Amino acid sequence: xxxxxxxxSIAALDRLLEALRTRGVVTDxxxxxxxxxxxxxxxxxxxxxxxxxxxxxxxxxLLLRDGKAAAEAMGVSMAGAPPLGVLEDTPARHHLVVxxxxxxxxxxxxxxxxxxxxxxxxxxxxxxEPRAVLAEWGTALPDSVDxxxxxxxxxxxWMVLPLRPAGTEGWSEDQLTSIVSRDALVGAALPxxxxxxxxx
Amino acid sequence: MTPAEGTSAAASDPPGGPAPAAPRFPPGAQVRVRDDWPExxxxxxxxxxxxxxxxxxxxxxxxxxxxxxxxxxxxxxAPERTLYHVLFPQPPLFEEGRRGDDVLVExxxxxxxxxxxxxxxxxx
Numbered sequence: 001x002x003x004x005x006x007x008x009s010i011a012a013l014d015r016l017l018e019a020l021r022t023r024g025v026v027t028d029x030x031x032x033x034x035x036x037x038x039x040x041x042x043x044x045x046x047x048x049x050x051x052x053x054x055x056x057x058x059x060x061x062l063l064l065r066d067g068k069a070a071a072e073a074m075g076v077s078m079a080g081a082p083p084l085g086v087l088e089d090t091p092a093r094h095h096l097v098v099x100x101x102x103x104x105x106x107x108x109x110x111x112x113x114x115x116x117x118x119x120x121x122x123x124x125x126x127x128x129e130p131r132a133v134l135a136e137w138g139t140a141l142p143d144s145v146d147x148x149x150x151x152x153x154x155x156x157x158w159m160v161l162p163l164r165p166a167g168t169e170g171w172s173e174d175q176l177t178s179i180v181s182r183d184a185l186v187g188a189a190l191p192x193x194x195x196x197x198x199x200x
Numbered sequence: 201m202t203p204a205e206g207t208s209a210a211a212s213d214p215p216g217g218p219a220p221a222a223p224r225f226p227p228g229a230q231v232r233v234r235d236d237w238p239e240x241x242x243x244x245x246x247x248x249x250x251x252x253x254x255x256x257x258x259x260x261x262x263x264x265x266x267x268x269x270x271x272x273x274x275x276x277x278a279p280e281r282t283l284y285h286v287l288f289p290q291p292p293l294f295e296e297g298r299r300g301d302d303v304l305v306e307x308x309x310x311x312x313x314x315x316x317x318x319x320x321x322x323x324x
Contacts, residue, residue, distance in 0.1 A: 083264070100249050127251070127303060128294045146300040149290070154247045154283055154306035155266040 037077050041111040043182035045076055046159055049109065050185070051176035054164040064088055067159065071109050081108040085156045087148075089187070094145050095160045096134070096187035098126035099152040106157035110185055117186070127151055137183075139190055160187040167193035223262040223282045223309070230315040231286060232256045233307060245273030248311045256315045257288040263306060282309040 020026045049070060053060035063070040067084030078084070084106055087095040099105065100123045105113035116122050125133050130147045134140070141147065150158050162184050168176060183189035225231055235254035238244045247269050263285055267278035283306055290301035 085263075100251075101247060127249075129296065130301070131298070143298075146302070147290075147298075148301070149303045151249060151303060151305040153249060154269065154308065156263060156283075156306060 038107070041076075041107055041109065043110045043185055044177065045071070045074065045111075046106070046109040046182075046185040047177045047180035048173065049074060049159075050161055050180045050191075051173045053161055054168075054176055055173055060161075063161065067106075067109075076109060078108055082155055082157050084109065085158050086161050087150055087158055087187075088161045089163050091163065092144065092146060093148055094141055094187060095148050095150055095158075096126060096130050097150045097152055097158045097160060098123055100124070100127050101153055104152040104154075104157060105186075106159045108157075109159060110182065114182065134188070137188060139188075159185055162187070162191050165191050165193045221265075223284070225259045225262075225284065225309070225312060225314075227259055227261050229259040230256060231259055231284075231312040232315040233286075234311050234313060236311075245270055248307055249305065251293060252288065252305060252307070255288055255293065257286040257305075259312075260285040260287050260304065266308075268308065268310075283307070284309065284312065286312070 017026075017031070021028070049063060052074070053063045053070075059070065059073070062073065063086050067086045068078045068081065070086070071078050071084060087097070089095055099117075103113055103118040105117060107113070122133070127149050130149050131141060134147075152158050162180070164176070165179070168179070179191045179193060181189055181191070184191050233248060233252045233255050237253065238246060261284070263283045265280040266283050268281045269278070271278035286305055286307050288303045288305065289299075290297040290303055291299055293303060
């Protein structure tokens, strides 16, 4: 968790907001709307996009072609958000997203990045020894799978479309959404069908 | 450091004319990331990671044109630059890892130059 804001930082922010209001750059309504959309963003949005892509080939094609349009099709406001690229895992390739420079993360569809995503350790190691990082988190990739690390350095944001696990045949969008974790959406984990799960 | 004064040392445009509007490198082109270290010359904001300077990769595709972040960070007028997705084989980057693994990175055109055949061989 981040440290609490210092009083002088809050005072500086207040002065900045006052200047922006005075000059008509932003209104209180716009600030409130942005705050609301930031706070409501959660990994469930990304998970639902993945689940829908598993079920609907047309949506899958849209997601891979234009992630931003695919998010908007789910009712997510992407106004002012960077372009969203979606990385398609295959049986032969796994994607892992990192931002080695800072903490670029597809916040509009995944919410705030987890603490580990911003840590020096993850940023240094993911790009250098991704298999070791994944193995420590319980994901041992078979040798037949290549790992592509995607270093999110600039104007795009990247989300992973993982493989649909076996044992989820006949599942509904809600059921599929429930097994796509936050970490799976950047390739740090794999969706897992619960043991003994029964399709619905 | 006073970024507001626009003292960025990036000055990242290579010698020559203004940046072309059309992408300079097609998909599949072998490119080398410029072995330049503007952070040693003074304040700057660059989106090209250290570990790729001087490295050879393959253009996957152009991602579009975006205002140059090296200017945006200093509140200067920011001309648009072509941004590419460039693929680098993983083992030579850190001399470890497994053949077949790779790293895909967004890099702006003014950081890329055509790779000569010798450099390509070295990276392969």
